[in-house]
Amino acid sequence: MSTLTRSELPVAPRKRSALQMFRQSGWRHAVAALIVIYAVFPLLYAFSAAFGEGGTLLGSNRLFSTLSLNNFRELLSDPQNPFVTWFLNSMFISSVTAVGTVLMGAAAAYAFSRFRFRGRKTGLMSLLIIQMFPQLLAFVAIFLLLASLSEVYPFLGLNTQLGLIMVYLGGALGANTFLMYGVFNTVPKELDEAARIDGATHAQIYWTIILRLITPILVVVGLLAFIASFSDFLLARIVLQDPDRWTVAVGLYQFVSVEFGEKWGVFTAGAVLSAIPVVLLFLFLQRYIVSGLTGGAVKG
Structure with a gap:
């Protein structure tokens, strides 16, 4: 029967002090x-x-x-300030903006990642440089542009939700394209070649293979676009002039714009209700957020 020497005996782990922990x-x-x-x-x-x-x-x-619950009752029952209409307007504008941003950004990023054409690097660098300028510089130009468009295309000018959506789509295209470009580069090009050998077209490769592999970044881009357009005030206030077409951010401002602190209770009640869709989206899509944000960090 063998016996363990003193050096072979198991050593009990030392207890760490509170300071060490x-x-x-x-x-x-x-x-x-x-x-x-x-x-x-x-x-x-x-x-x-x-x-x-x-x-x-x-x-x-x-x-x-x-x-x-008096603030919530006043918020939902005030005929001069239709909160429900503002909320539905924000949901419509933000949803269309999120979907459009994902489709446009993914198509542009796929083209920059997979195709080689003249001006490719210049285009990517231009998109990055344009995003460095603050959007505040473009407010006057946007107003004049939409005012001119109103005379030719009334459905796309001032005081139209479609015009505001187009402004949001144009502002988000550059940053989201550059963000998704890095994720597209992480998808091996051998998948495209194997699919083409099997007879798949570029459209089939794009819609059935590539987009399914980069679902997390699509979700993140759509979520960020939804939040940005849902909470925007300045652009919505400049473009939308009819109270029935206002968004939640513009509409809630009316409760506190007349006199400081007049109806802050109603204002915060509306802010609490407006935060519900964003919170639900975060909870429902949280498993995509981390992988989507870090997807293009390895290979760009």
């Missing part, structure tokens, strides 16, 4: 907790004002001191 991994939890508190604290004021009766964000030292 904090140095190794505890500080990460502390930083994460601070970030969560920093992000959630303003939301508490918004929820408190939405469910409160004071109707203001100032002097809210006692959060949730009163709970009431």
